[in-house]
Structures are given as structure tokens and as C-alpha cells.
Amino acid sequence: MTVPNHAEPVTRSTAVTPCDHVRESAEFIAAHSRDITIPEAGIQLAARKLYTRFQRTPYARAVWKSHELNPQTNDARTVDWIFLIDTLNFSFWSDTHRPGQSGGEDETYAVRYRGRDYTGYWALCAAVNRALDEGLPCTTATFMATADDATWANIFRSATAETIPLFETRLRVVREAGRVLLANYDGSFTNFLCPPASNGSLAPATAQPNDAPTTVARVLDAFPSYRDVASFHGRTVWFCKRAQILVADLWACFDNTGYGAFTRIDDLTMFADYRVPQALVHIGALQYSERLRCLLSGGTATTGFQPTFEVLAPGSREEIEIRGNAILAVERLCQAIRTLVAQDNANSGGGKGPVVMVNPILLDFYLWDLAKEQTDQLAYIPIHRTRTHFY
Numbered sequence: 210m211t212v213p214n215h216a217e218p219v220t221r222s223t224a225v226t227p228c229d230h231v232r233e234s235a236e237f238i239a240a241h242s243r244d245i246t247i248p249e250a251g252i253q254l255a256a257r258k259l260y261t262r263f264q265r266t267p268y269a270r271a272v273w274k275s276h277e278l279n280p281q282t283n284d285a286r287t288v289d290w291i292f293l294i295d296t297l298n299f300s301f302w303s304d305t306h307r308p309g310q311s312g313g314e315d316e317t318y319a320v321r322y323r324g325r326d327y328t329g330y331w332a333l334c335a336a337v338n339r340a341l342d343e344g345l346p347c348t349t350a351t352f353m354a355t356a357d358d359a360t361w362a363n364i365f366r367s368a369t370a371e372t373i374p375l376f377e378t379r380l381r382v383v384r385e386a387g388r389v390l391l392a393n394y395d396g397s398f399t400n401f402l403c404p405p406a407s408n409g410s411l412a413p414a415t416a417q418p419n420d421a422p423t424t425v426a427r428v429l430d431a432f433p434s435y436r437d438v439a440s441f442h443g444r445t446v447w448f449c450k451r452a453q454i455l456v457a458d459l460w461a462c463f464d465n466t467g468y469g470a471f472t473r474i475d476d477l478t479m480f481a482d483y484r485v486p487q488a489l490v491h492i493g494a495l496q497y498s499e500r501l502r503c504l505l506s507g508g509t510a511t512t513g514f515q516p517t518f519e520v521l522a523p524g525s526r527e528e529i530e531i532r533g534n535a536i537l538a539v540e541r542l543c544q545a546i547r548t549l550v551a552q553d554n555a556n557s558g559g560g561k562g563p564v565v566m567v568n569p570i571l572l573d574f575y576l577w578d579l580a581k582e583q584t585d586q587l588a589y590i591p592i593h594r595t596r597t598h599f600y
């Protein structure tokens with residue numbers, strides 16, 4: 210079993226990266242939270258359960274490609290696909306459907322693709338793949354920057370009465386990103402990752418791996434819609450969810466090679482969305498106050514949590530507490546699992562059982578996939594509903 214070896218002299222640059230800011234922000238938010246706690250006993254119990262599961266079935270980068278909608282080739286087209294998806298990777302929850310409530314047709318936005326209806330994040334992936342199948346080059350910078358409203362409306366067309374949330378915001382965000390690629394990166398995110406050599410040749414396979422936290426910082430500089438920060442108790446707090454998941458998706462898809470090769474990938478944090486907090490509450494790594502649960506789902510402990518699904522304003526105290534504590538809970542889970550790995554190593558002299566490698570990215574992916582697989586079982590835990598282009 211390998212534990213990331215921090216004994217080596219870390220050649221960490223002294224510069225504070227966005228990932229450092231995100232971690233510091235999470236600590237600050239947790240220290241000033243009123244409606245959320247991270248129960249240490251819950252962390253330890255969840256860490257042991259996850260460790261046992263990972264010993265049986267390691268959760269590796271390769272899982273990323275196992276979903277039928279994710280690209281299967283490691284090439285420039287896949288880089289542009291991931292960049293488009295993560296530029297639009299936000300706010301899929303339904304304005305009408307209330308999970309857990311009986312009766313009423315589920316009209317959640319859905320995209321029909323190859324005979325199957327996809328909702329949530331996967332609806333976005335299905336819409337993009339359907340457009341590509343229909344001959345629309347929607348992952349190219351020129352298309353992103355110039356396609357008109359009707360073309361995008363057709364790309365995102367729904368199989369239900371509900372249309373894609375934040376349609377106008379998505380157009381603004383995708384056009385901004387397309388214009389930046391055309392103006393500064395010769396029309397492709399591959400040039401952002403691996404600037405062509407002076408002779409114009411591009412050989413990502415031989416290029417030096419990018420540094421993950423530095424790449425996150427460069428994404429924030431280049432693409433304004435990725436600047437996911439807020440104000441909390443008079444301080445700027447950082448989340449950078451889409452900038453970090455963009456790097457993580459490249460790393461996972463390319464299996465840490467070529468365009469997806471990164472140093473210091475373990476520095477990335479969990480991606481503060483509305484789905485992983487639900488999974489963290491379910492495994493006991495996060496605890497919501499009675500007040501927060503009532504706010505999110507309505508009703509009271511005695512009348513039961515009748516989902517009314519209050520909307521949380523972007524930047525509200527409750528939204529920031531949920532996002533910040535979710536990040537810190539995954540950090541703590543990660544540390545607890547690494548401690549278990551180290552203890553096992555010390556006791557068994559290594560070489561026992563499958564390699565358990567864990568970092569915040571893999572924990573995040575695992576918990577997100579868990580929440581999606583167990584949507585019904587987790588319906589008793591309300592997600593928070595905030596309309597935002599950050600997550």
C-alpha cells in the first residue's frame with residue numbers, strides 16, 4: 210500500500226496557490242460556521258468503511274472512462290470536450306421536481322440520447338455528444354464563441370417540459386470562453402495546456418507535466434467565469450470548483466499522461482458542488498443543524514422534512530458553510546484514510562492487499578458517484594439549491 214510520501218523534500222514553490230487559498234478558506238469557514246459541524250467520530254467511522262471498501266475495490270482514475278458518455282480517446286478533441294463540459298458544468302437541479310415527494314410527474318430537465326434519458330450533469334454530456342453526432346462542432350472555440358441562441362437551444366433541447374436551467378448564463382459563459390480561446394490560445398484548450406513549440410509542433414507526450422495548482426491559477430486568470438470566490442465574515446473565501454474539476458477531469462481521463470499529466474495533483478481539494486455534501490451527510494462526515502435541514506427541506510422534525518426546498522441565495526451564509534465544510538470534511542477523510550494505510554503498512558511491513566491510493570479528487574469522484582447511484586436512498590437528505598454558474 211502506498212501512502213503519498215511526504216518525507217521527501219517537497220520542492221513546493223513558496224507561492225501560495227489557489228488550492229492553498231481554498232484549503233485555508235475551508236478551515237476559516239468551518240471555524241465560523243453555525244449550522245454545520247464535522248463530527249470527528251463520523252470522520253473516523255466513515256474513513257474506516259471507505260478504506261475497507263477501497264481495499265476490496267480500489268477507486269482509481271480509470272473509473273472516469275467507465276461512464277458511457279465520457280470520451281474514450283486521449284487526444285486533442287477530448288481536451289476540448291472536457292473544457293466545454295467543465296465550462297458549462299453547473300446548476301442542473303430542477304425548479305419543479307422535489308425528490309422524495311410523492312405524486313406529480315418528474316419533469317426534471319432531461320436529454321434523450323441514443324434511446325436513453327439523462328438528467329443532471331449527465332444531461333449536459335448527453336446534449337454535447339448528441340450535437341457532435343448531429344455534426345455540430347460545438348467543442349471548437351469558433352462554435353463556442355459564435356453559435357447563435359437558437360442553435361444552443363436546439364443543442365440543449367429537453368425531453369421533458371423543463372428546459373436547461375440558466376440558459377442565458379450558459380450562453381454568456383460559453384461565448385466568453387470561446388472568445389478567450391480564439392484570442393489567446395489559437396482556438397484550442399490544448400494550446401493553453403501545452404503551448405506549441407517555436408516550430409509549431411505540439412508534442413504533449415514529451416512536454417513537461419503541468420503543475421496542477423499552477424494550472425488552476427492560470428485557468429482563473431484566463432477565464433473569468435471560473436473565478437469561484439465569495440465573501441464570508443468580511444474575508445474572501447475561495448472554492449474554485451470548476452477550475453479544479455477541469456484539471457481533475459483531464460488528469461483522470463488521460464490517466465496522468467500527455468495533456469493530463471500533472472505534478473502536485475494531490476494539492477487539489479474536493480469540488481464544492483451540491484451533490485457531494487449530500488453524500489457526506491449520509492456517511493456521517495458532515496452534520497447539519499435542525500435549522501439548516503428545515504431551511505433546506507422545510508417542515509420540522511415533528512412534521513417530518515416536507516421537501517419545500519428553499520432556495521439559498523448565492524453567497525448566503527448557509528451556502529458558504531455547506532461548501533466550506535464539505536471541502537474540509539473530505540480533507541479530514543483523506544487524512545484519516547492515509548493514517549489507516551500507514552498503520553497497516555507499519556503493522557504488515559507493506560505488500561499487503563491492493564494499493565490504496567487516495568486524494569481529495571478520487572474521494573470526491575467516489576462520493577459523487579455514490580450519491581448518484583443512491584439517489585433514492587439519499588432523498589431524505591436535502592441538497593441545497595442555489596442558482597449559480599460556479600457549480
Ligand SMILES: Nc1nc2c(c(CN[C@H]3C=C[C@H](O)[C@@H]3O)cn2[C@@H]2O[C@H](COP(=O)(O)O)[C@@H](O)[C@H]2O)c(=O)[nH]1
Nearest residue numbers: 273298299300301329330480482483484485574577600
Ligand atoms: N464534486 C463534484 N461535483 C460534480 C462532479 C460531476 C461529474 N463528475 C463525473 C465525471 C467524472 C467523475 O468520475 C464523475 O463521474 C458533476 N458535478 C457537479 O454536481 C452537480 C450535478 O449533480 P446532478 O444534478 O445530481 O447531476 C453540479 O454542481 C455539477 O457541477 C464530480 O465528479 N464531483
